[in-house]
Amino acid sequence: MELDGKVSLVTGAESGLGWFIAETLREAGSTVITVDLRPGEGITVADVATEAGRATAMAAAQEAGGLDVLVNNAGGWSAGGVQFPTAEPGAWRNAIELDLVAPMALTQLALHMLGHGGGAVVNMSSSxxxxxxxxxSPEYAAAKAGLIRFTTALADWHERYGVRVNCVVPGWVGLKRAHDELAAMPAAERGLAPTLVPPETIAVQVLRLLRDDSLAGRVVSMLDGDREPRLLH
Structure with missing residues (x-):
């Protein structure tokens, strides 16, 4: 699929990896709808962990002419710095809602729009x-593992609906906070850390998955910045 003239929706795109992905898709000629909890220039403010937020995101894509591409990038640990089992059930369930249920629900909502002439979904998992x-954060890890299997379970959607669903599994992404954390480590610990994966490299891999019509239900590993991306499935 060539992205020129296509409409793309990227969640969690106000900053971080989502911002790099959105910019890469724009450079490829796509009209990009960026969704985030935090307001920003051109941002559709919506919480995709809620049904109302997902409806808002889809409405924005529909207003732009209908959806061709969905990148499920939004994610995170349980709020407040407290994780399972210390976190209250509502808090860790909210993390699963954001990291797994939201991508599933958005993919389901997008299906009828993506199928109008073929479309593509990329899910962003994690190491x-x-x-x-x-x-x-066991809840985050479990949700991201589920997102990988969700992707592979939809390998036949290309034939059934004309929609390709693929997944990227980044390692430690080289954003500012990661560079700061790495710099603060003792030298011995820093030497054992994986090489940060440049966000630009991950964004390019997302673009490749969207463009390559032969790939469906595939999972691409990018766990170390020194290693080439490789197919896990």
């Missing part, structure tokens, strides 16, 4: 979803 070591 937390493929690792098997202890992790400080």
């Amino acid at each position: 937390a979803g493929v690792e098997t070591t202890a992790y400080r």
Whole structure:
């Protein structure tokens, strides 16, 4: 799929990785609807963890002419810095709602629009979803693992609906906060840390998945900035 003239919706795009993805799609000629909880220039303010927020995001895409591309990028840990099992059930369930339920629901809502002439979805997972070591936010890790399986479960949508669904699994993304955290580590610990993955590189991989009509139900690993992206499935 060529993105020139297409309408794309990117969630969690006011800053961070979502901003890089949105800019890359714009440079490819797409009209990009950016959605985030935080207001900003050109941002559709909506909480995609809620049904009302998802409806707002879809309405913005419809006003732009209908949806061709969906990038489910919004995500995060439980609010307040407290994670499962210390977090209240409502808090950790909200994280799962944002990280897994929202991408599923948005994909379902987008299906009839994406199918008007073919379309594509890219889900943004995380290394937390493929690792098997202890992790400080079990709810986030479980949701991101679920997002990978959700993607592979839709491998036949290309034939059924004309919609391709793929997934990117980034490692530690080289945003400012990651660089600051890395710089604050003791030298020995810093030497064991994975190489940060440039957000621009991840955004380019998203673009490749959108453009390549042969890819459906695929999962691309980008766990280390020194390694080439590779297909996990």
